[in-house]
Amino acid sequence: MSKEVKNSIVRIATLSAVFFFCYIATAAAAETSATGTNIFAPQSTPARSILHLSLFVLSITGLIFVVVVTLIIVSISKFRATSANAHSEPAQVYGSTQIELAWTIIPVLIVIVLFLATARVIHAIQDAPEPPGAVEVTVIGHQYWWEFRYPKLGIVTANELHIPVSDPTHPTPTFLRLLSADTDHSFWVPELAGKTDLIPNHPNRMWMDPQRTGVFLGQCAQYCGTQHGKMLLRVSVDSQQDFAAWVRSQQQPAVQDASAAAGRQIFEHTACINCHTVSGTAADGRFGPDLTHLMSRATIAAGAAENTPQNLRLWIEDPNAIKPGSLMPAMKLSDANLDEVVKYMETLH
Amino acid sequence: MACLIIAESSIFTIFVVAYLFYIGKSLTGPTPSEVLEVPIFFTICLLSSSITVHFAGRFLERNNRSMFLVLWSLTIVLGGLFLFGTGREWHRLIYDHGLTISTNLFGTTYYSLVGLHAFHVTAGLIMLSVVLIFGLAGRIDAEQSRRIDVLSLYWHFVDAVWIVVFTVVYIVGR
Amino acid sequence: MASDAISIPAPQVREKPWVDLLHEWVTTVDHKRLGILYIVYALVFLLLGGVEALIIRIQLMHSHNDFVSPQVFNRMFTMHGTTMIFFVVMPVLFGFANYLVPLMIGARDMAFPRLNAFSFWLSAFGGLLLYFSFVGGSGLYGAGNAPDIGWWAYAPLTARAFSPGHSSDYWTLALLVSGFGSIGTAINIIATILCLRCPGMKLNRMPLQVWLYLVMGSMVLIAITPLSAAQIMLLIDRYLGGHFFDAQAGGSAVLWMHFFWIFGHPEVYVLVIPAFGFLSEIIPVFSRKPIFGYPVMVAASIAIGFVSLSVWAHHMFTVGMNSYANSFFAITTMAVGVPTGIKIFNWIGTMWGGRIHFKVPMLFCIGFLFQFLIAGLTGIIQAAAPVDWQLSLSYFVVAHFHYVIVGGILFALFGAFYYWYPKITGRMLSETLGKWHFWLFLIGFHLTFDVMHIPGLLGMPRRIYTYEPDRGWDTLNLIISIGAFIQAIAILVFVWNLISSYFNGAKAGNDPWDAWTLEWSTSSPPPAYNFATVPVVASRRPLWDLKHPEDPDSQYE
């Protein structure tokens, strides 16, 4: 008997340790994570109301867990067969209507409570009206990069979304219209909002009102093909002034730097222009990211590499070296031409 | 057989749902109202074949073999007429209106749904004919009547499905 | 296929040349042999699917790993998911159904033995088709490749433009073919249960296992067919130029999602319901008490079956349904918790006041209870749609469903193996190896899948072939991968146990567990005709009545 009791104590201790560990790990990660993909560190209203709902649901399910696990543990430790009684049969009980009724009705009540809380948050987030001051962005998912269009501001950019911080007293939320050019994708920046899919022929909508400036990370969450894993997202939440400045600079056409004229020449006479746009030039393709202000971005190829001259060169030489399976072909430029093109790219501020 | 019919029903349900879902969503013509004609005559053929097959079964129960064979053949003829009707309609759609399965969403859903049904009619006709052959060879009498009933249940099912398909394609869809 | 590890020559025959033996197995229509074929076939695929899981785990061990290319990684999770669901759990459950249902209801075979064999070979052919894609996927274009579309094969990824070659077609055909096999077997199970019960075996006296197989069979009929229909549409799109799921021509990707999940959700209950059956047989026997609340258990199973037909879009909370649809699917999904809870409570009620013998089958069942509870509760958390906007498509979901499938179904299945192996082979599985298997698997399981929830909460999406070093997911993923290898060791122990006990295990006798259902009244392994005389039953526990004539169950009914 004592050995068995000891066994079950060990078992309970192990299980609690596992759970404690999970809890601590999550909490610790929540504290230290500077990366900004933690759903426990919301910085915007939708993410925050989701977190509140999560905590509510978690505590109720946690309670159920504790009750039921206690029942299981008591029954397996209290009703073990012992050498004394193993050879006789216990009392044969077939059921009990009262008890069974109880454990039907209580869960029904719990479910109702959970549902009401859920429905409230669904409504609050999904049916939120768009206030007049809102920023509108059209997000188009491509195999394996993001296109961002600001129809009212006349801006087109890629992979790094800029939005203004929203002061709770004068909210300037951002409303995203989600479209897809090819397969399904999903827009997920955990600290700002839950995810919503981008589906061809099925425009979707989501919004966020970040209350802190900074860079927030996320990535495509819906499997969209070979490079789904490297379809990363950066959302830069700017102060109102910074955002206004960014908008002004993005509205400029591409810089025409005479020192890079040779590179530009090559760029414009290569297939590049079939897929890329550089405003104010012959390049007006839409298959790849807009390069007009390429240098305003910290990364290239949807976060696959930092935006450095070396990486740019490597990318244009052979995109597959950085992102195997990406849809940009290797352009087979000579070394000299490559240098010129990269030089040109570097003027695109 | 009941199980099979449940399973078959849910296959048809999915195709019907797809049809309904895509009504009016085609990006290009031709549209159903432009090209579809209501096949009243062939529908009557198919529906009445349900009646004939039912009575064929009843005659067989009473061991009236010749009446059974007559009605049974009639069923096959009616079913065959229906298939002929479908074939003629498809011929018209393809050659006169240029509507194929890849033309637009209407084409895709129409041919799949009606085709799926026609496939079942064909399968039914084959089974009916096999029975007819055995019947002509004198191998079928009242003892087989339960098996025959199973087959006619299938045939009723195919008919019932046609009522649904007919409603969806020729009434709702136009 | 007929691995001689498990195949048992019928006891009364002398040694035969192996060709004859093979011929007998390949052409068999006996429900027990087909059952064994199904089970062995599933075990082989379990190893294949497991190896794929290990490849996934090695690749994800640390950030920016390049153990395999992204293309290979995507094929691995597609094949892993498809294999495990369709070619491991489904066939193994059908295998047990084939083996047990006729024995439990006192029948001599299934209702349609030849349909049975046909269905098995269809399923087997389906599995081969799927794996043939490794060589045949690109046809004459070059080296082979397997499908890389995920196990949901969402449109438009499956369109010709995004999946050239034939690999997706192998996937489609494999599921279509094995789907027809499943429908055949389901029809067979239902017909057997409804028509072949022995005298006295009223519906309300059937073992719960049989009830649950009845529910499962009905759900297969309703659930698999939408998948078959959708696959046919996909083939029409790919080969006849149709536009069902072609966004360019106005087709809808969302329609495929609905069709897939109208199948997909009931499917997961199809998988779990027989597992409920295993528990409902094993727990009473090792607690020495009848199942608590039999009628309610039956009602709850049927309720789960019905409700689960209306919850499918909880897999689609992120696709942008309107708020009413989201709310509807949230409430129906949560509602499934009620009947499922009843089952959990009734199992606990069965153990309560019993005399629990901690044999290996029982250990696995207790593991099931504990893990299924957690898995169900994380399911409820996801059912709160807004919470799922964060959790969906993340590793939290992956953790949830492995918790149900591995922690629940696989545990129940292992329990079933230890419980019925003596009946099937006539020999006991080793208890010592069994305990090793149990504890190793338990530890590996918790290491892998407990920890897996956390990267999900930290924003790690699923189906990514690698991740950035700055996200703080490295350590967690390493622990997860280590756990997977511990599971692998446990499974090797299990396989070794299956093989070695077949030759050296203790003789089992007819009724090693002192159990109460009819299969234990015949010899182990049972003769081809199952029962020498057709049994007659008077209660839910016929063997209890035999063993306790002074206090038979029948007097309470």
Ligand code: HEA
């Ligand atoms: C065998 C399989 C199985 C089972 C039984 C379940 C059971 C449940 N599942 Fe799970 N699920 C899967 C297999 C399974 N699931 C798979 C494979 C996927 C993902 C597929 C993929 O994306 O690839 C998935 C995904 C999945 C999602 C989608 C997540 C997403 O992708 O966004 C959701 C969301 O609601 C969900 C919910 C549930 C719920 C509520 C249950 C309920 O049935 C659980 C009920 C049980 C309990 C609640 C515990 C016991 C009850 C009590 C103790 C009573 C008291 C409780 C209350 C009152 C709440 N599951």
Ligand code: HEA
């Ligand atoms: C029955 C269902 C089932 C089972 C049992 C498992 C078992 C396991 N699964 Fe799987 N899994 C799925 C169903 C299942 N899975 C599904 C449906 C998906 C979704 C796919 C998709 O997204 O499309 C998925 C996805 C999935 C992922 C996510 C991939 C991704 O999103 O990128 C991961 C990652 O860790 C994973 C891991 C595991 C592990 C470690 C196990 C372990 O429990 C496995 C343990 C078993 C072994 C380790 C086998 C041991 C065998 C040997 C050692 C062989 C020896 C060799 C020979 C003798 C030949 N699974």
Ligand code: CUA
């Ligand atoms: Cu885009 Cu995944």
Ligand SMILES: [Cu+2]
């Ligand atoms: Cu589900």
